[in-house]
Structure formats: C-alpha cells, structure tokens
Amino acid sequence: xxxxxxxxxxxxxxxxxxxxxxxxxxxAILRVKLSTACGSDxxxxxxxxxxxxxxDVIGHEFMGEITAVGSEVRSVAVGDRVVVPSFxxxxxxxxxxxDLWSLCDNxxxxxxxxxxxxxxxxxxxxxxxxxxxxxxxxxxxYVRVPHAEENCFPVPDEVSDxxxxxASDAWATGYMGADxxxxxxxxVVAVWGCGGVGLMAQQSASLMGAERVIGIDRFPERxxxxxxxxxxxxxxxxxxxSVVDVLQRxxxxxxxxxxxxxxGMEAHGTGIGYAYDRVKQALRLHTDRGDALRQAIVxxxxxxxxxxxxxxxxxxxxxxxxxxxxxxxxxxxxxxxxRYVPQLLDHAAxxxxxxxxxxxxxxxxxxxxxxxEMFKHKEDGCVRPVFVP
Amino acid sequence: xxNYDRSRMVFVTADGGTLEGATRxxxxxxxxxxxxxxxxxxxxxxxxxxxxxxxxxxxxxxAVDGGRHYWVIPLPIGxxxxxxxxxxxxxxxSLRWEPLAGPRIFDDxxxxxxxxxxxxxxxxxxxxxxxxxSGIVGCVVMGRxxxxxxxxxxxxxxxxxxxxxxxxxxxxxxxxxxxxxxxxI
Ligand SMILES: [Zn+2]
Ligand SMILES: [Zn+2]
Numbered sequence: 422x423x424x425x426x427x428x429x430x431x432x433x434x435x436x437x438x439x440x441x442x443x444x445x446x447x448x449a450i451l452r453v454k455l456s457t458a459c460g461s462d463x464x465x466x467x468x469x470x471x472x473x474x475x476x477d478v479i480g481h482e483f484m485g486e487i488t489a490v491g492s493e494v495r496s497v498a499v500g501d502r503v504v505v506p507s508f509x510x511x512x513x514x515x516x517x518x519x520d521l522w523s524l525c526d527n528x529x530x531x532x533x534x535x536x537x538x539x540x541x542x543x544x545x546x547x548x549x550x551x552x553x554x555x556x557x558x559x560x561x562x563y564v565r566v567p568h569a570e571e572n573c574f575p576v577p578d579e580v581s582d583x584x585x586x587x588a589s590d591a592w593a594t595g596y597m598g599a600d601x602x603x604x605x606x607x608x609v610v611a612v613w614g615c616g617g618v619g620l621m622a623q624q625s626a627s628l629m630g631a632e633r634v635i636g637i638d639r640f641p642e643r644x645x646x647x648x649x650x651x652x653x654x655x656x657x658x659x660x661x662x663s664v665v666d667v668l669q670r671x672x673x674x675x676x677x678x679x680x681x682x683x684x685g686m687e688a689h690g691t692g693i694g695y696a697y698d699r700v701k702q703a704l705r706l707h708t709d710r711g712d713a714l715r716q717a718i719v720x721x722x723x724x725x726x727x728x729x730x731x732x733x734x735x736x737x738x739x740x741x742x743x744x745x746x747x748x749x750x751x752x753x754x755x756x757x758x759x760r761y762v763p764q765l766l767d768h769a770a771x772x773x774x775x776x777x778x779x780x781x782x783x784x785x786x787x788x789x790x791x792x793x794e795m796f797k798h799k800e801d802g803c804v805r806p807v808f809v810p
Numbered sequence: 811x812x813n814y815d816r817s818r819m820v821f822v823t824a825d826g827g828t829l830e831g832a833t834r835x836x837x838x839x840x841x842x843x844x845x846x847x848x849x850x851x852x853x854x855x856x857x858x859x860x861x862x863x864x865x866x867x868x869x870x871x872x873a874v875d876g877g878r879h880y881w882v883i884p885l886p887i888g889x890x891x892x893x894x895x896x897x898x899x900x901x902x903x904s905l906r907w908e909p910l911a912g913p914r915i916f917d918d919x920x921x922x923x924x925x926x927x928x929x930x931x932x933x934x935x936x937x938x939x940x941x942x943x944s945g946i947v948g949c950v951v952m953g954r955x956x957x958x959x960x961x962x963x964x965x966x967x968x969x970x971x972x973x974x975x976x977x978x979x980x981x982x983x984x985x986x987x988x989x990x991x992x993x994x995i
Contacts, residue, residue, distance in 0.1 A: 426988040436988040445978045476989025493977075511976045515845060515930060527972040530980040533961045545980060557986040567980065 422562030423810065424478040425789040430468035433790040438478060441557060441565035446491035449569030451505065455586045456483035456559045457805045458796045460616055461732045465550055466793065472534060472551040479548040480560030481507035482590040484582060487573065488563070496570045503573040504585040505566055506593060506758025508544040512571035523755035528567060529554045543755065560789055562810045574762045580769045583807065587776035588765040591805070594730055594756040595621025595683065596765060601728040601752035602679035604629040611635045611668055611677035611720065613713040615643035617779045617805050618730055619683035623651040628774055635671065637664060642802035650778050668720045676722035684713040685731020711738065718743050729753035779805045786810040837939045838959045842967040845931035846974045848923040852902040854974065855921050863979065864969040868962065879907060883915050890915055917941035936967055
C-alpha cells in the first residue's frame with residue numbers, strides 16, 4: 422500500500438510499504454477513507470520529539486471502512502463505516518473502565534520508553550513516535566486497529582465522512598476541553614487558539630450552554646471562522662496591548678469563568694522529551710514559550726477552571742504560585758476519545774454541531790507532503806488538510 | 811540426581827571455553843496491579859507457558875517434571891540454561907523458583923500476590939536476583955538484556971498484566987514501515 426512516511430526532520434515522503442495484517446484475534450483492518458494532519462504532528466516533523474524512526478508511517482486522525490476482523494471481533498464487522506479515536510484503549514484496564522482511555526495500561530508496546538519520564542506509560546497512539554507505541558499511522562491505504570470492539574465506532578448514515586473524521590481527535594479533544602469546564606448557563610469561556618481543536622472547544626462550549634465564548638488567535642481567517650462558525654467573540658492578540666486587560670474589560674473585571682488552552686507548544690516548537698541520549702539535541706528547549714498558558718492563568722477568574730489541551734514538553738515552566746493563590750482548578754488530558762465519540766456522532770446526526778468546515782483543503786494521499794507544508798505555514802487559510810488515499 | 815542432563819550448563823563460548831569466574835548479584839523488585847484474583851494469577855504464574863510468553867523477549871521456560879522448570883536464555887553465541895525447583899510455601903500468596911546446581915542468570919525468582927484496595931485486583935510483586943557472570947559473558951548477557959535489569963523486570967510484569975487483562979500482549983508484529991518491520995526502537 423502507499424503511505425506517508427517520516428524520513429527525518431522535515432522529510433515526509435509517500436512510499437510503498439507492506440499492508441498491515443491481523444496479528445491478534447481482536448484486531449480489525451480498516452481501509453482508510455479520510456485522514457487529517459494534526460498540529461501535534463509538527464513536533465516530530467520539525468525534529469523536536471524523539472523516538473521517531475525512519476520509515477515510520479504517520480497520522481493519527483482517521484476514519485474508514487472495515488475490511489477484515491480477527492476471530493474474536495463481534496460488535497463490528499467487515500463493511501462497517503467507522504471512526505477510530507487516536508489513542509488506543511483496551512477496554513479492560515482500570516483506566517479504560519473509568520473512561521480515561523488515553524491512560525490505558527495495556528496498549529503501549531514501548532511502555533518502558535515512557536516510564537523514565539512519565540513514571541507510568543500512556544496508551545499507544547497511531548503514527549506518533551515509538552515512545553507513544555510505535556503503531557503505524559493512518560495516512561495510508563490501510564491501518565490495523567487493535568481491540569477493534571473498543572476502538573471502532575460505526576458511523577450513522579446521516580453523518581458524513583468528514584464529520585466522522587474530526588470525531589476521531591480534533592472534535593473529541595475540543596469537546597473534552599469544554600466538558601472539563603463544567604459549564605454553567607451564565608459562564609464566560611475563553612479559548613486560546615482557533616485551530617481545529619480551539620474551534621471545536623469554542624463550539625462545544627456554546628453547545629454546553631456557555632453564555633459567551635471568546636476565541637483568541639492572530640490569523641484573521643481563523644478568527645473569522647471562530648465568529649462565523651463557532652459563534653464566538655474574538656480577540657486578535659497581535660492587535661491589543663494586553664489580552665488579559667481586554668478579557669477583564671469584556672467580563673466586568675471578573676475574568677472568564679473558564680479558560681481553555683488549545684495552543685500548547687505547537688506554534689513554538691518544543692516537545693516531550695525522554696531520558697535518552699538524543700534528548701538534548703532533539704529537545705532544543707525554549708524556556709520562554711507558553712505565553713498562551715500564562716495569559717490564561719492570569720486572566721482566569723479566581724476559583725475558575727483552567728482546561729489545558731495544548732501539548733507541552735515535560736520541562737516547561739508553570740507559574741504554580743499563581744494557580745494556587747487564585748484557587749484555580751486545573752484539568753487536562755490527552756483525549757479520551759472513546760468516552761465522547763458516541764455523543765459527537767449523535768450531535769452530528771441531530772444537526773446540533775458540524776465540524777466539517779475544519780476541512781479547508783483536500784489532497785490525494787500522494788500529495789500529503791504538500792498538504793503538511795500548507796498546514797504548517799497556514800497557507801491559504803489552511804485549518805486542516807484532509808487526505809484521501 | 812537422575813534425568814538432569816538438561817540442568818548442565820550448556821553455555822559455550824566461541825573458543826569452546828566454559829563459563830567461569832565470579833558473579834555479580836543484583837536483586838531487582840518491581841510491582842504492578844493486575845485486575846484479576848490472587849488465585850487466578852497464582853495459577854497462571856505456575857504455568858510455564860504463561861512464564862514463557864511474558865519473558866518471550868529474552869527467555870523460555872518449560873516444565874521438566876514435578877514442579878521443576880528449565881530456563882533458557884539464548885545468547886548470540888550459545889545459551890545459558892538451568893533448572894529450577896518451584897517452591898510454593900504459601901499457595902495463592904507467593905511462588906519461588908529456586909535454582910538447582912549450575913550456572914544461571916537468575917539466582918532466585920519469586921512472585922508475591924496480595925489483594926489491592928477496592929476492586930483494583932491484585933498487587934503483584936516480582937523479585938529477581940540476578941547472578942550475572944563477570945567478564946565477557948556478563949557483557950554478552952547484559953547486551954541481550956540491553957534495556958537494563960529494572961526495565962526487564964517491569965516489562966515482564968507489564969506483559970503479564972496485558973495478557974491477563976486483555977488476552978494479548980501489545981505488539982508491533984507486521985507493523986507497516988518503509989524501513990523494515992516497525993519493531994520497538
Ligand atoms: Zn491529533
Ligand atoms: Zn485499557
């Protein structure tokens with residue numbers, strides 16, 4: 422099959438690789454119908470995230486059609502059109518049982534690469550470094566899905582391929598970020614970042630009943646999407662002296678009840694480091710990034726909620742004293758997609774929320790390197806490039 | 811003792827020499843919590859098939875007879891193999907594999923089970939006393955167990971947990987990649 426492979430820093434190529442196979446009776450093989458790029462992919466493309474290996478197939482947001490299942494798979498079948506969350510759950514460990522799927526104990530074959538830094542391993546993920554599992558990614562003709570019954574969610578006929586595609590990660594992540602805020606009807610929610618995840622967080626916050634949602638970014642076309650598609654008020658942070666002051670003015674001096682960070686280190690380039698030799702070269706840690714997070718901490722009202730979706734490195738500075746003195750509640754996680762996907766598909770089927778406008782550009786898989794270029798440099802207002810194998 | 815030919819040390823160096831010299835003893839203990847009962851885990855850990863599957867990355871374990879097990883660690887040149895006697899002083903609480911005479915890599919292996927709080931299952935503690943040969947043989951063994959002894963013990967526990975909780979050990983077998991099969995790094 423053809424697949425988008427990482428070959429080194431800023432060196433993506435579409436190559437021919439072996440097809441995946443059923444390796445366990447609980448596996449399914451999917452023919453990928455659509456996949457999309459994610460801001461977090463830029464970490465390893467730019468060389469800031471170790472444990473990539475030349476030839477790795479990348480991509481973790483996808484949907485498709487099941488073409489084969491192992492002998493123990495019952496609840497889904499060949500021919501089903503399904504969406505698959507990016508983190509792989511087992512369904513049987515204590516974490517999966519508590520709906521904390523990205524913390525699954527049993528799906529990372531390279532768990533011991535993570536434990537020196539994290540203490541305990543995360544779930545495995547498709548196409549996202551060997552420390553995060555090493556599983557082949559989904560920018561490919563086919564992909565193997567372990568524990569198919571837990572990870573494949575059939576898509577209702579009323580829901581389009583593109584709507585289902587974003588439920589696999591960007592939408593689920595943004596929705597989780599809003600869910601973390603325990604939104605009350607008169608709440609004001611501010612969201613840093615109007616990329617795929619930030620827009621989804623804003624729209625989800627509105628859906629959950631927030632009185633006002635404020636989106637913060639610097640790209641005019643993304644701010645326009647926030648206003649027109651998510652119904653948010655917006656702040657262009659390059660056009661104001663102080664985002665914190667503007668937010669205070671907008672909220673009668675109180676500050677937003679909840680602040681969602683959907684930026685992380687993605688725009689700046691630092692990543693999660695591991696205790697291996699290459700880390701020092703690979704990390705190139707900038708000590709003064711994370712402006713969005715610091716703004717969110719200062720802007721948030723006392724006793725408010727800080728919901729962190731941005732992906733950070735493990736050595737970042739964090740103003741704990743401010744969080745503590747203001748009595749903030751911090752909630753964060755990699756996405757627990759399996760907890761949210763059924764709700765999201767339902768929202769799409771009912772016409773309550775539609776994420777498909779994130780797909781600003783479409784490419785054949787063969788042109789995926791060009792799609793990533795466009796995505797990285799935000800050319801032509803690219804929010805998410807969608808790839809069709 | 812009869813029928814113990816297989817307990818003889820079968821490691822041979824490239825020049826036909828045998829394993830000699832002092833050993834370095836190191837004891838490593840690691841714990842994991844598994845969602846299963848003590849009884850189930852006790853039964854599984856007595857099964858050499860379970861032991862072989864969870865140690866698949868560096869050792870095989872086969873039953874000999876009467877609670878005796880035969881352990882083999884293959885090396886790039888030859889292998890080290892030895893027999894153990896299973897000691898079960900406290901059924902469903904702990905198991906010990908005591909080495910019989912001869913060279914070996916594990917001087918003593920024991921596993922202990924105790925109930926975890928709530929419905930979390932069972933806390934499993936694995937203790938391995940390594941008897942690492944010195945000199946070149948030790949280096950070869952360490953090369954084989956190249957992730958370090960603590961990681962090795964952790965990995966054994968993790969594999970047991972995944973097998974018990976999900977019926978499989980997560981794998982990258984046949985993982986598509988443009989450069990060979992995508993195994994661990
Ligand atoms: Zn993603
Ligand atoms: Zn799990």
